[in-house]
Ligand SMILES: [Zn+2]
């Protein structure tokens with residue numbers, strides 16, 4: 001069973017067919033994969049790194 005990726009901001013499951021999501025390593029600790037759904041990108045919702053608590057737009 002594979003963990004579905006979830007948006008770091010709103011916790012929504014990102015389905016593989018979703019387009020426009022973005023994934024990147026945490027700019028602070030570089031250890032956590034930050035995933036943002038298209039909606040959170042659009043609204044500029046804040047994300048918090050679960051490891052180092054880095055907050056970013
Ligand atoms: Zn989201």
Ligand SMILES: [Zn+2]
Nearest residue numbers: 026029049052
């Ligand atoms: Zn981090």
